Amino acid sequence: LSLRHHRPNYNYTINASRIMFSSASSSSEVGDDNIEPAFEDRIKPRVLILGSGWGGFTLARRLNKDLYDVRVISPANHFLFTPLLPSTAVGTLEFRAIQEPVRTIEGLGHYYQAKARDIDSTKQIVTCQDLYKGVRFDVEYDYLVVAAGMKSNTFNTHNIERLEGVVVFFLKHLFHARQIRNRIVECFERASNYTIPAVQRDRLLTFIVVGGGPTSCEFMAELHDFITKDVKKWYPELTKNIKLVLVEAGPGILGSFDKALSEYYLQKLKEKNIDVRLNTAVAGVDERYIDGEQITVARFADGTEINFGTMIWSAGLSPVKMISSSDFKLNRSRIVVDEYLRVPETKGRVYALGDCAASPDELPPTATVAEQQALYLADCFNKYYSAVDVTDEKNKDDEIPLPGNVTPYLMPFNALNFLNNVFCKAAPQFQYKNRGAMASMGFGGGVTDLKHTDLPSPKTTMSGKASYLVWSSTYLTKQLSLQNTILIPMYWFKAWMFGRDISRF
């Protein structure tokens, strides 16, 4: 039962106007004339993955590189452990401790730091654009997996996009956390100068977080920790001017959590003197002049206004351009997939997973969903699709059959894989397993909801120190490298013992 593919003389029509890259088995250099060498030596089907987040990175790691030539295209040359991103935005953790470079994936065929711009699912080509010079180039695939996530949704709110990176910040990528951290320190340094007018000082020390989901709440709690533990020490004269505001358009925060837990979290935020405004949508941001000073003002739908220095916008998701302009069928701006994560009409050649995929069971956009989908798809590829020789021209236009002969989980030994292939157990469709939900509240606090999990553990909820213990130990054990498993508790200890760093660069 050979799972390898031997297909000499595979003919490609090469378009000389395109820049293409070579296969793993031929030269790794892009030729002088920018023409991709023919795939004469190609023996493995190419799986092209768009995105290096929870879905893309997990899949690229788990695919069997003996069976597939695995290629990744992503503007981020690293995987980001998003649940710990709010901690880096105030310096509880350092940025590099929560990422893993794509190139550390063992056996990876190619990685290009670029954005996918266009997918031609008939010719099986993705047009990409490199991040540095904007050069466009094409990459061919046998299988394509779209795992490009979603971007922040501004809902076309007035001036949000224009002022992004100046006074308005998203919290999705590592560079966002770095921008926020620098901005916070900038606000305190500027406000501490005695020449600054009172109206400007008050504005700079007002921080607004938009959105009542876990990311906003966790960031707000981290910011509060930073202010009470570090700002108090280094800028004691400013603490009385600081204002923290959290606004949410809906009637409550942490909507996906058990009601008692969301109320507990809300109560705790209020106890920390955080001004939580529910049923309050941001109508826009204005720039005005007061006594000759330029001021940024947040306008709310209820007619109220707040002068602010920093706004963290974490209020929703919208599709990346490549997806919104694609020919794929979309549902709520996500690519429609079937129970096997296949994009219909693509003959089993295109798959989508994670935030950008709309599965039939309407799963939430979480890391748990993206990770589980990636593990499932890796199993399908490793155990079943690999038996279909897509490099054989006679199979090229055939529908890839349903993964009816796979077992759902990776077996640790080759012998077991062999047995599974021989005995052909029927595979289930992708099935999400609810692992519960957690939201931290800085050092020593948080909420954990295990009421609706599919785990055998007690269906319970936790808050305070118990929740913090579960949260921190879960995320420590989920780190992908030993290096980060060591670095993260070291930084936690450093922040707790010596405080956070307040340098700005």
Ligand code: FAD
């Ligand atoms: P992502 O992880 O977002 O990855 C998308 C990838 O696609 C990125 O590498 C991006 O660079 C790349 N990309 C973008 N555009 C293109 C393009 N045009 N071409 C190619 N590549 C492209 N979920 C939880 O379950 N628990 C949590 O505690 C939690 N906390 C979070 C905290 C924060 C601050 C954030 C932002 C999210 C959090 N989430 C959490 C949600 C979780 O991170 C997402 O659901 C998850 O990342 C989705 O995985 P994904 O692979 O679909 O997308």
